[in-house]
Amino acid sequence: MLEESHRIKLNASAVEVFGTMYFTPIELLPDLPAQEQWNLEKQYVRTVIDYHGPHTATMEFFFPRSLAVNIAGGFLGVDEATLMDEQIVDTMREASNMIIGNFLGSIDPDGACKLGIPRAELVSGFSPADCPVGHIVAFMSDFGYLWMTFD
Amino acid sequence: MAFNILVVDDSDTMRAVIKKTVGMAGVQIGELFEAGNGHEALKVLEEEWVDVVLSDINMPEMNGIEFLREAQKDSVFCDIPVIFLTTESSQGRMDEASALGAAGYVKKPFQPAQIKQILLDILNKAYATRMKDEGVVDPTSVEDDDDLDF
Numbered sequence: 259m260l261e262e263s264h265r266i267k268l269n270a271s272a273v274e275v276f277g278t279m280y281f282t283p284i285e286l287l288p289d290l291p292a293q294e295q296w297n298l299e300k301q302y303v304r305t306v307i308d309y310h311g312p313h314t315a316t317m318e319f320f321f322p323r324s325l326a327v328n329i330a331g332g333f334l335g336v337d338e339a340t341l342m343d344e345q346i347v348d349t350m351r352e353a354s355n356m357i358i359g360n361f362l363g364s365i366d367p368d369g370a371c372k373l374g375i376p377r378a379e380l381v382s383g384f385s386p387a388d389c390p391v392g393h394i395v396a397f398m399s400d401f402g403y404l405w406m407t408f409d
Numbered sequence: 410m411a412f413n414i415l416v417v418d419d420s421d422t423m424r425a426v427i428k429k430t431v432g433m434a435g436v437q438i439g440e441l442f443e444a445g446n447g448h449e450a451l452k453v454l455e456e457e458w459v460d461v462v463l464s465d466i467n468m469p470e471m472n473g474i475e476f477l478r479e480a481q482k483d484s485v486f487c488d489i490p491v492i493f494l495t496t497e498s499s500q501g502r503m504d505e506a507s508a509l510g511a512a513g514y515v516k517k518p519f520q521p522a523q524i525k526q527i528l529l530d531i532l533n534k535a536y537a538t539r540m541k542d543e544g545v546v547d548p549t550s551v552e553d554d555d556d557l558d559f
Contacts, residue, residue, distance in 0.1 A: 333426060351420065355467065356496045356518055366501075369503075
């Protein structure tokens with residue numbers, strides 16, 4: 259389970275990143291939405307980023323493609339129809355980097371932890387049901403749920 | 410007077426956005442160079458004149474801190490101001506960068522106005538130094554045209 263103080267800081271970091279860089283509102287939900295509300299997409303951008311030190315964790319994000327396309331198009335200032343998959347994936351990779359980098363800064367003010375290099379790819383067939391209970395959270399956005407798992 | 414700027418970031422999209430932001434910052438730009446990590450940045454410095462570097466920290470192969478450390482060993486590169494634009498926002502990391510000689514630090518996510526302000530500050534100093542070296546008594550500063558439109 260994500261402890262409450264970390265949940266608040268993670269939410270603050272995600273809200274700051276999405277609000278400042280992407281002008282997209284987002285909010286970490288206190289509980290997982292009911293399964294009938296998942297509205298899963300065919301394709302997600304999966305990003306993975308870890309950090310090591312006094313705090314150690316691996317975080318995995320699943321951005322629904324519609325959210326990723328909207329964010330990448332706005333961020334780069336280009337028509338969504340002209341976006342290439344590489345641009346979409348790279349934008350989400352950087353978004354994860356910023357969310358977790360800022361989150362880490364808030365829980366590790368001395369900078370003792372080392373942030374890893376994020377990785378990202380397009381995936382199909384993601385389902386929150388495949389993730390261990392208590393190790394997944396959801397952010398609400400205008401383009402569906404952004405899912406995040408952690409170990 | 411135009412300034413050459415090097416943007417160092419492993420994200421293509423972030424480099425594109427930083428370049429766009431710099432282009433709209435109201436300073437005269439000569440060349441805008443790009444590098445995907447510290448190694449590539451050092452290569453650019455070896456081949457091109459660069460007035461200021463905007464660099465990420467968390468990059469593969471050679472990160473921003475390692476890049477700055479290497480640049481500081483060179484008698485020419487050590488005078489080039491390096492501004493970090495980074496997600497690594499802990500006070501400890503900022504102190505480390507400052508102790509190594511970083512000219513400034515902007516946390517990602519950033520507002521375009523923050524990039525503009527720090528660039529103007531740094532380039533004003535660089536301009537004054539360059540004018541002093543050339544014997545100009547009263548240099549005018551790098552202009553802030555306050556025309557930042559995002």
